[in-house]
Amino acid sequence: MSCDEFKPLITGYLDDELPPEERALLEDHLADCEACARELAQLTKLKEELSMMEFKEPTDAELARYWRSVYNRLERGLGWVLFSVGAIIVLCYGGFKLIEEMIKDPGIAVLLKVGVVALVFGTVVLFVSLLRERLAVRKVDKYSKEVER
Amino acid sequence: MILRSQAGQKEAFGIIVKRYAGAAAGSASLLLGSYEDALDASQEAFVRAWRHIKRFDTRFPFFPWYATILRNVCVSHLRRRARRRTVVLSDGHAQASAESNPVLLAERNERRDRVWQAILALSSKHREIIVMSHFQGMSYKEIAAALGIPMGTVMSRLHSARQALRNELTDEEP
Numbered sequence: 001m002s003c004d005e006f007k008p009l010i011t012g013y014l015d016d017e018l019p020p021e022e023r024a025l026l027e028d029h030l031a032d033c034e035a036c037a038r039e040l041a042q043l044t045k046l047k048e049e050l051s052m053m054e055f056k057e058p059t060d061a062e063l064a065r066y067w068r069s070v071y072n073r074l075e076r077g078l079g080w081v082l083f084s085v086g087a088i089i090v091l092c093y094g095g096f097k098l099i100e101e102m103i104k105d106p107g108i109a110v111l112l113k114v115g116v117v118a119l120v121f122g123t124v125v126l127f128v129s130l131l132r133e134r135l136a137v138r139k140v141d142k143y144s145k146e147v148e149r
Numbered sequence: 150m151i152l153r154s155q156a157g158q159k160e161a162f163g164i165i166v167k168r169y170a171g172a173a174a175g176s177a178s179l180l181l182g183s184y185e186d187a188l189d190a191s192q193e194a195f196v197r198a199w200r201h202i203k204r205f206d207t208r209f210p211f212f213p214w215y216a217t218i219l220r221n222v223c224v225s226h227l228r229r230r231a232r233r234r235t236v237v238l239s240d241g242h243a244q245a246s247a248e249s250n251p252v253l254l255a256e257r258n259e260r261r262d263r264v265w266q267a268i269l270a271l272s273s274k275h276r277e278i279i280v281m282s283h284f285q286g287m288s289y290k291e292i293a294a295a296l297g298i299p300m301g302t303v304m305s306r307l308h309s310a311r312q313a314l315r316n317e318l319t320d321e322e323p
Contacts, residue, residue, distance in 0.1 A: 007308060008301075008304050008305040008308040009304070010308065011304055011305075011307050011308035011311060012289075012304045015282070015289070015307075017288070017289045017300075017304065042315060043311055043315070046311055046314065046315055046318075047283075047311075049260070049261075049264060050264070050279075050283040050284075051283070052261070053254055053261055053264060053265070053283075053284075054254070055171045055172050055174075055175030055176075055254065055284070056171060056175075056254060057171050058170055058171050058174075062170075063167045063170055066166070066167070066170045066174075066188075066192070067163045067166050067167055067170075069188075069192050070163075070166050070192045070195045070196060070199075071159065071163065073192060073193070073196045074159065074196055074199055077196060077200070
């Protein structure tokens with residue numbers, strides 16, 4: 001194995017994530033290779049530096065404000081779901097009734113009726129198409145996966 | 150607390166939120182480069198965690214699970230930013246460095262401030278894996294699952310990220 005192949009193993013070694021056989025292989029190489037031993041020393045120093053960087057603990061007042069904001073969002077989430085369901089039902093029912101009356105009304109031009117029906121169907125087709133695309137993207141989107149252990 | 154949260158007790162979830170808020174906002178700040186966005190993203194991630202809390206396996210620690218959700222929320226933030234064209238995603242660190250400062254560190258000194266800025270100057274891929282490994286304490290297995298990449302790729306990507314960070318710090322040294 002060349003040094004370039006050993007180098008990523010240095011990171012695994014540093015994090016104690018190497019299987020025993022790779023660990024032994026790397027240790028043998030480190031005993032003979034000054035460049036890789038230097039790389040290990042530099043990365044060890046960097047890891048130590050990073051481990052000393054800790055996030056500041058927020059004050060009680062900051063935490064209370066933070067939680068209040070999360071809590072408000074939790075409540076608003078339910079409100080939005082109910083609002084959306086209600087709005088969809090009302091809009092669909094109202095729209096259906098409006099179109100039904102319009103079609104039955106002999107005073108309205110046929111061309112206008114055709115236009116309104118085309119508009120409604122077009123909107124439905126666009127909505128379904130967008131929904132299908134979003135679902136397909138969601139299926140293959142690695143960012144949407146949850147952590148597996 | 151997790152079991153009580155799974156039973157629908159918001160007060161119990163509040164205790165979990167308060168326990169991890171600092172780490173959540175801190176790591177989001179490194180991922181997004183802006184404290185305001187980090188607060189928003191970390192809170193949004195807690196809301197999503199609450200919605201899916203019943204699916205959480207209590208045999209495992211909470212934070213890596215939450216960190217995966219947080220990472221997804223941050224990616225969405227970055228995508229929205231890219232769409233708005235206020236920041237170019239692959240080069241967002243340039244702006245991030247300018248608008249963020251390491252106010253979130255427990256103990257600050259000149260060197261740690263420099264390391265913070267150097268992390269923000271990394272590419273988003275490198276920054277993300279440094280945050281997951283060093284600031285969120287995720288194992289290679291957890292990182293692999295969160296990013297959808299093999300364990301070997303986690304190791305090589307983390308190695309490149311550390312090399313890039315070391316080079317960034319070397320370049321900055323007088």
